[in-house]
Amino acid sequence: MEKEALPIPQGKYVPANRCGNLIVTAGMTPRENGKLLYEGKIHIEDDLELYRSAVIQAAKNALNAAKSQLRGDERIQQILSITIYLNAEEGYTKHSKIADFASEYYCEQLGDAGIGCRVSVGVASLPGNAPCEIQIMAACG
Numbered sequence: 001m002e003k004e005a006l007p008i009p010q011g012k013y014v015p016a017n018r019c020g021n022l023i024v025t026a027g028m029t030p031r032e033n034g035k036l037l038y039e040g041k042i043h044i045e046d047d048l049e050l051y052r053s054a055v056i057q058a059a060k061n062a063l064n065a066a067k068s069q070l071r072g073d074e075r076i077q078q079i080l081s082i083t084i085y086l087n088a089e090e091g092y093t094k095h096s097k098i099a100d101f102a103s104e105y106y107c108e109q110l111g112d113a114g115i116g117c118r119v120s121v122g123v124a125s126l127p128g129n130a131p132c133e134i135q136i137m138a139a140c141g
């Protein structure tokens with residue numbers, strides 16, 4: 001399986017680290033080739049679909065970072081944990097519905113192995129004014 005382009009760190013950190021069969025990624029925003037594709041705060045009145053592409057890009061970046069730690073014919077055996085930060089305006093409450101876009105993406109890519117524990121958190125801001133940031137923890141082998 002060909003590996004996708006590795007996300008470009010926006011500071012002094014690595015996209016992913018591995019210890020044994022555990023891989024943890026840095027937080028990934030919706031960037032491609034280091035360029036932020038989507039930006040802005042998530043608003044209460046917005047249609048959730050406005051954020052699908054941004055969340056999927058961030059989820060893809062996290063999965064690609066995790067896959068960069070695989071050796072030989074290894075694969076991601078299980079997504080253990082997904083943390084999704086949303087740059088949401090005060091009073092926003094649909095965090096889990098937007099987080100579903102990432103969960104659906106991981107299931108499309110990995111089947112049942114894409115189902116992990118998940119937390120979605122609203123925050124006041126994110127790097128570059130990104131609408132979302134995603135970090136995953138995965139088991140490989």
